Amino acid sequence: MSILKNEKYKGDAMLQKSFTVDFLTKEKKVNKGEIPQYYVENSHPAIITPEVFDLVQHEFNKRKNVKGYKTGGECFSGKTICGECGSFYGSKVWHSTSKYRRMIWQCNAKFKNDKKCGTPHLYEDTLKLAFTEAFNNILENKEEILQGYEAIIQALTDTSKLDKESVKLQSETEVVNELLQKCVEENAHSALDQAEYEERYKALAERYGNIKNGIEGINEKRLERRAKQENIVTFIKELEQREYIVDFFIINRI
Numbered sequence: 001m002s003i004l005k006n007e008k009y010k011g012d013a014m015l016q017k018s019f020t021v022d023f024l025t026k027e028k029k030v031n032k033g034e035i036p037q038y039y040v041e042n043s044h045p046a047i048i049t050p051e052v053f054d055l056v057q058h059e060f061n062k063r064k065n066v067k068g069y070k071t072g073g074e075c076f077s078g079k080t081i082c083g084e085c086g087s088f089y090g091s092k093v094w095h096s097t098s099k100y101r102r103m104i105w106q107c108n109a110k111f112k113n114d115k116k117c118g119t120p121h122l123y124e125d126t127l128k129l130a131f132t133e134a135f136n137n138i139l140e141n142k143e144e145i146l147q148g149y150e151a152i153i154q155a156l157t158d159t160s161k162l163d164k165e166s167v168k169l170q171s172e173t174e175v176v177n178e179l180l181q182k183c184v185e186e187n188a189h190s191a192l193d194q195a196e197y198e199e200r201y202k203a204l205a206e207r208y209g210n211i212k213n214g215i216e217g218i219n220e221k222r223l224e225r226r227a228k229q230e231n232i233v234t235f236i237k238e239l240e241q242r243e244y245i246v247d248f249f250i251i252n253r254i
Contacts, residue, residue: 011046
């Protein structure tokens with residue numbers, strides 16, 4: 001976690017993540033707002049591209065906002081979703097010490113909600129059969145999918161409208177920032193009514209903050225589409241070399 005969230009790998013640096021509490025004892029403390037922090041872009045040569053780093057952060061946020069997400073060694077982990085609460089299904093073992101031992105999959109939040117989810121548990125054999133049928137159905141349309149995938153990627157991941165909106169907001173940011181500076185300079189050199197000044201400054205600062213939030217929202221949408229593009233490209237590469245599944249255990253080699 002400390003590696004995947006460390007901005008130094010993309011060439012940036014967050015200064016004063018921690019600070020020295022006592023210079024005599026050299027005691028250090030994690031900075032939780034006690035002193036200012038400064039973010040420096042391009043402070044040193046990057047190991048990975050900023051785009052890759054941002055995609056990783058996007059994946060963190062996506063998993064954080066999903067109910068019941070758990071990674072695991074099972075091939076269906078993080079793949080099956082409850083139709084009622086949206087939580088992921090997790091594997092459970094029934095009758096683990098008897099001859100009736102069965103692997104089942106069940107909503108991870110089934111007994112955590114105020115109202116128990118009505119979605120049923122699924123036997124692993126049922127999931128394997130469903131996956132095999134779905135996978136083979138996709139392969140039946142393999143050539144058609146491969147012929148049109150570039151158009152699909154373009155349609156699903158186009159960011160031209162977002163780019164235009166981002167440029168517009170960036171220009172507006174510069175204008176509002178200049179107005180803020182003029183407001184501060186005017187107050188420093190003239191005897192203004194402080195109540196009016198504070199109200200004017202607060203309105204400009206709020207406008208600036210809203211624009212920044214808008215830009216962040218656009219960047220997040222960009223990342224979502226970029227992540228979608230990566231997933232589609234990976235899927236296409238796999239599809240190009242896959243054959244029909246006749247035995248589920250072939251999946252172990254996929």
